Amino acid sequence: MSTAAQTHQQDLERLKSLRYMDDDFMTVCLADNFEGVELILRIVLGRADITVKSVRTQELMKNLQGRSAVLDVHAVDSANQEFDVEIQRSDAGAGAKRARHNSSLLDTHILKPGTDTGDIPDSYVIFITENDVMKGNQPLYPVERYVVIGEEKVLFGDGSHILYVNGKYKGNDEIGKLMHDFRSTNPEDMNYEALAKRARYFKQNEKGVAVMCKILEDMRNEAAKEAAQKAELKSARETAERLIIKGKMTLEEIAECIPVLSLDELKEIEMRVMQFV
Template sequence: MRRRIGHREQVVLLSITEQTYQQDLERLKSLRYMDDDFMTVCLADNFEGVELILRIVLGREDIKIKSVRTQEPMKNLQGRSAILDVHAIGSTKKEFDVEIQRSDAGAGAKRARHNSILLDAHILKPGDDTENIPDSYVIFITENDVMGKNQAIYHIQRYVEIDDRKELFGDGSHIIYVNGKYRGNDEVGKLMHDFSCNNPNDMNFEVLAKKARYFKQDEKGVATMCKIMEDMRNEAAQNKAKKMAIRMIKAGKMPLEDIADYTELPFDTIKELENQTMQLV
């Protein structure tokens, strides 16, 4: 039987909750489009914002988006998956995956290849002719110049080597890196400034600033962001508890009921973790 919480404990809990809320407000002030969680919130259903980013990065004015999905999981046939920050589909069926990578290690060539493969597998439906597969674009916007060549944008292409010359393979698969450190006096430089800016009033593009301003300054937008940050904390805490439970299950020294009590996870969750652990043995 659970004991009742006394008045003094309630006051302490309220004080902790208020403190956490104030910390969330301070963190919210510092968030930028370069923070993937904030970017995905600002670009969810923000067709104009996604179109602006793609037009600048690709150097094309004819980009029209008909679908935007954020934090979308994609799996291949073997079950390996990736969470796409922003997955957009153009009016000509071209598909775009826009990723934010603050860590250089997360923007490696193999990660780009993995995302490109998943995107192609998602595009091609059973029975489709591979010759009709639309172009796909995996775009990494990185906080640092991961290529180290001081360029604004890096286009990764496949080429056919013929003697001493190269010809574009033209398979329609595109990987692009955008240097978040770039500050040239052009559209890309202005865009990267906005991605690193935490004050909407200092941003160049109003279509991006408007969304950032809503989630940072509007009462409803702030409440939405604080709820998202609370959910992220709860998810992180639950994932930590699950990892601990898995270690305890593997050790085999405690009954499942005791593991559930210790980790404060539902018994059904512990049973599910046990089944998953046994399948991997």
């Protein structure tokens, strides 16, 4: 068997093991899947009135003044409420500051120039986590802001909502059945057809399998490219360190010889290495 054939076979085996709990697979399955996204939002929010009118997956939400973010699933409903659904297999990726950042990005995206702040629709940041990151053995963890008045806490009501969904929850209710589907590798073992049919297409249909194999190939190539870039940058920095220590070239001359490093980066390297010379 050729190397290409072996790689393709490995991709097919990997495809069998993918679940909605894997963000790359989930975003493919939920792309333009209004029915599936509505199902998830209605169950985790306990609301039957959500009608999704827009779904974008892996959407880059830019922040011109700070750090941008790529949202796994960004949905808007008929009331213009905005939803960010994130899959987090690592506990570290579901931290409180990450939730705050995503929530602020949604608000920045919603609020257009000239819009009155009183007209901002509600926004929801929903983390579906593989582990019970809150350690409370609960299916859901709603996060809301409160005003403390003496010994009383009153809901602030700013319309910004954060929700953690415990992916380990196995109850026999709707949340438990939904999390079962997120953990399942077999579409035939899923409870909800809106999720099963898309998983079935990408795992069993010839065209869907071809799409997923191409995605896996692109991911592999991108990972190899990033690894090569990191190796090149590491080598460039090591070379710059040696040249700076020898002291026979100015930083400007080194920058001309090593174009991947900016003059500011070279200044930082110089400050660091000269401490030990």
